[in-house]
Amino acid sequence: MPLIKISDLNKSYPVGKGKFAALKHVDLTVERGEMLAVMGKSGSGKTTLLNVIGTLDSFDSGSYLYNGHNVKKMTDGAKASLRASEIGFVHQDFLLMNRKTAAQNVAFPLYFGKTPYGKIKRLAADALSKTGVLEQADKHVTDMSGGQKQRVAIARAIVTKPSLILADEPTGALDRATADEIMRLLLELNRKNGITVIVVTHDIEIADMCGRIVYIKDGRLMES
Numbered sequence: 654m655p656l657i658k659i660s661d662l663n664k665s666y667p668v669g670k671g672k673f674a675a676l677k678h679v680d681l682t683v684e685r686g687e688m689l690a691v692m693g694k695s696g697s698g699k700t701t702l703l704n705v706i707g708t709l710d711s712f713d714s715g716s717y718l719y720n721g722h723n724v725k726k727m728t729d730g731a732k733a734s735l736r737a738s739e740i741g742f743v744h745q746d747f748l749l750m751n752r753k754t755a756a757q758n759v760a761f762p763l764y765f766g767k768t769p770y771g772k773i774k775r776l777a778a779d780a781l782s783k784t785g786v787l788e789q790a791d792k793h794v795t796d797m798s799g800g801q802k803q804r805v806a807i808a809r810a811i812v813t814k815p816s817l818i819l820a821d822e823p824t825g826a827l828d829r830a831t832a833d834e835i836m837r838l839l840l841e842l843n844r845k846n847g848i849t850v851i852v853v854t855h856d857i858e859i860a861d862m863c864g865r866i867v868y869i870k871d872g873r874l875m876e877s
């Protein structure tokens with residue numbers, strides 16, 4: 654069973670008295686263990702697609718099965734717990750809490766789950782170690798470089814041991830060399846830990862590092 658199976662999905666946003674079709678007849682199947690790049694121009698619908706896949710956003714019609722579960726039929730609570738246990742989000746601007754340390758940022762998602770309190774610190778350290786920034790654990794996020802911040806953000810994304818990472822332009826704020834390092838880290842998490850990864854990018858070099866590329870144009874998705 655694929656991890657993600659989206660069929661003939663349509664999504665619109667309300668605009669004034671009408672609506673704007675942001676995703677049109679999208680079909681997308683993603684198998685477990687895939688590393689997929691989503692490319693497309695600004696405004697084509699990449700973030701919208703990622704938000705739908707991440708169950709952050711609803712859709713108008715069509716179907717979406719996550720690991721065989723019908724997302725349309727899930728309650729908000731069920732979607733929230735799916736996100737908390739199954740999906741790690743990574744953003745272009747990291748979205749870390751600047752006044753907290755790296756370790757505090759990474760530990761944060763665990764306070765919402767079933768992790769025993771005594772284990773939280775160790776799990777956060779494990780995740781920071783996997784992403785290569787354990788030495789930065791007690792540093793405040795404001796005192797870190799962009800690449801280090803993204804490593805902390807990826808540690809936060811994997812600390813709950815998700816099946817899926819959704820990364821929206823994860824290298825968009827980084828220079829070329831740092832971008833490549835971050836992509837290599839995502840590739841390693843994909844290959845070694847078997848995490849399915851979907852990366853939104855408009856950088857062909859970044860997309861070429863992924864096993865498969867799909868394109869969105871005006872809300873329509875095409876395979877390469």
Ligand SMILES: Nc1ncnc2c1ncn2[C@@H]1O[C@H](COP(=O)(O)OP(=O)(O)OP(=O)(O)O)[C@@H](O)[C@H]1O
Nearest residue numbers: 666667673675693694695696697698699700701702
């Ligand atoms: N909340 C919203 N209300 C109305 N329209 C929206 C909303 N969010 C996005 N849109 C529109 O939907 C389309 C797709 O937006 P989306 O953010 O998915 O694009 P994108 O491919 O991620 O672009 P970028 O590369 O600039 O991030 C755009 O035309 C955008 O203006």
Ligand SMILES: [Mg+2]
Nearest residue numbers: 699700701821
């Ligand atoms: Mg976007």
